[in-house]
Amino acid sequence: MSFESTAAAASSPQPYEVDECRGVLRLYSDGSIVRSSKPSFDVPVNDDGSVLWKDVVFDPIHGLSLRLYKPAAQSPAGAKLPIYFYIHGGGFCIGSRAWPNCQNYCFRLALELRAVIVSPDYRLAPENRLPAAIEDGYEAVKWLQAEAVSEEPDEWLSHVADYGKVFVCGDSAGGNIAHHLAVRLGEGSPELGPIRLRGYVLLAPFFGGTVRTKAEAEGPKDAFLNWELIDRFWRLSIPIGETRDHPLVNPFGPLSHSLEAVAFDPILVVAGGSDLLKDRAEDYARRLKNWGKKIEYVQFEGLQHGFFTIDPNSKDSNELMLIINRFIAENSS
Template identity: 45%
Template sequence: MSSTTAPASAVPATELVPAHVVEDLQGIVQLLSDGTVKRFQLPQVLPPPPVRWKDVVYDETHNLSLRVFVPPLAGAEKLPVIVYFHGGGFVINSFASTEFHAACLRLAGELPAVVLSVDYRLAPEHRLPAAHDDADAFFSWLRAQAAATTDLWLAESADFGRVFVSGDSAGGNIAHHAIVRIGSGALATGAARVAGCILLYPFFGGEQRTASEAAGSNDIYLTLPVSDQMWRLALPAGASRDHPLANPFGPDSPALDSVALPPLLVVAGTRDLLVDRIKDFVARLNATGKKRAEFVEFPGKGHAFFSVEHDGEVTGEMIRDVLRPFVHGGAAAPAS
């Protein structure tokens, strides 16, 4: 196991008392009293790829990359593009984490689709809105590729007329805010046409607890203390969980009634700590006018099941019976 350290803020190193841990996120990320952040990284073992993949820098300023996954073409027709933002509460993981790499390999091969798995800066070194700003930088890169593709893999395989913005957990949060900015005209995509949005158990928050949060649910991947800790580390200093980037229907959040959103598919498990918050998000979104979002619920599944159980039967069922019809045409089938 290796570790890295980085200053979270410009705090003078003049303290006589040794720095101590003030936040410890499951032994993976530690925030010290002097502002230093320690990250402990497990060695990554990548499974053999069933599809081609490579890394491409999309933002040289912040040295940010994305991972391109391209399955074999079945015919002459190009494939839809899945933009994927990984989960991790804005604090942990990356596009190169083993589970996200494996999940995107499966997603690309079984949909099939060109998958662009996008990395972004993490908190607490880079608190929100850094991750959302990085999403904007990615769409600037995507817009340039759609206008004049310089990447040979994308020129060969990607249909920029069918782009689906997606992500799981924190990545679902990023995907939601990206399509809101696109739909309101604040973020341009040019020739890259957003045909839909896929939110896998999006990581939203709020000061008022939902029933599933208050009960603690029986989610084995996300607990209420961990969720609260991630928001403390990710949100701007002093912000509450009703911040617009956490709570899309919070007291200071912009109205979505007039925003031109693409069709949305929202997925969650019945054991997810956030399931009631996600259901409320879908209901409120659909209450703004015409029905904008389809909700699919998987019995017995908790938060993060797509990445953690990337090789499982339920993930295969979700790709085959829910995501594939949504991406390739037709309504998403309910989970059985």
């Protein structure tokens, strides 16, 4: 290298950080992206052997895996368990099936719901902007269909799973994915046979819009999911050149197709009363109910975004588990 090129390299500005998400995703001025292998939730994994689990690759093209869970205690002879998808949150930018908070919650779900839990990963933004994550959610459900019709099924799953009782739960960004699955698959999920989706659980679903809601504008700045972070997640995940009224973000935006004619399976929507996303979740449930959809809205007063995974053993988290259990029982026949 010549003296001139060496001097130019020495004088060129070093890349600097322009965006950061909970310490695990950092973007730099030169366009580079650094992801930490450490989760943003530094909690121990409570694996006491009461739940069995394993990882399975469901999309080898994109290198995506899902984690399966089932209670270690066997069910009565011949009895099979419902299947409950849990799609993690993280603003479409962070999160993983392998994060300890996600794993601990899935342990609880498997035991308390007496169900097989399917927890898929999906491609993250900004490397993979929407609709990548939504497409991956669909592929995870299609993987389950392939298992159900396979001539050589995975006996770890097939011996205990009831493919006729499948529920999809999405947490935050996962709730957005669950909504779009409900729209795409329709009532009865006819394209998935012999899989039968029975209902959807949207936990603090991550919706947005160009006009702020009252909760977004006036909510506490020190909220677990504050406005600055919400804005950053959308900025990094929305297709370049689009706004927060994109149909994948705002189901009732000016560019979105009306949901009035869509035939939905039952939906349970849950929000915390102090969650900045509360207004959008409540508005979503109210609009669908006014159109005659089978939808239930439950709000936990005073609680923030993600309370059920932050403290999965709290009184409110236990109450939510009972509500989900009841929702599954009411919609399994």
